[in-house]
Amino acid sequence: MVKRKCVGCGEIKDRAEMLKITKNNADGKIVIEPDCKIFGRSAYFCYNKNCQELALKKNKLNRALKTSEDLKGLLDGREY
Ligand SMILES: [Zn+2]
Numbered sequence: 001m002v003k004r005k006c007v008g009c010g011e012i013k014d015r016a017e018m019l020k021i022t023k024n025n026a027d028g029k030i031v032i033e034p035d036c037k038i039f040g041r042s043a044y045f046c047y048n049k050n051c052q053e054l055a056l057k058k059n060k061l062n063r064a065l066k067t068s069e070d071l072k073g074l075l076d077g078r079e080y
Contacts, residue, residue, distance in 0.1 A: 001015070006051055007045050007055040013046065021071075022041065023041045023066065043055070056071060
């Protein structure tokens with residue numbers, strides 16, 4: 001099983017239990033749950049609102065992806 005670390009709570013979990021968010025190398029766009037054709041810098045967090053908020057706090061997720069895009073706007077309104 002592939003394990004990933006949550007950028008929110010810091011827990012290490014199975015990849016399947018996490019939301020993946022990737023900055024596409026090709027065009028620099030941020031993609032949530034990218035398909036296998038997209039490669040780039042990725043970050044993961046648990047499927048819940050709390051970890052989403054923790055990940056957005058202090059720009060953790062932005063730093064992990066090295067982007068200045070508005071990730072909050074992108075993730076707001078997601079259902080978990
Ligand atoms: Zn988490």
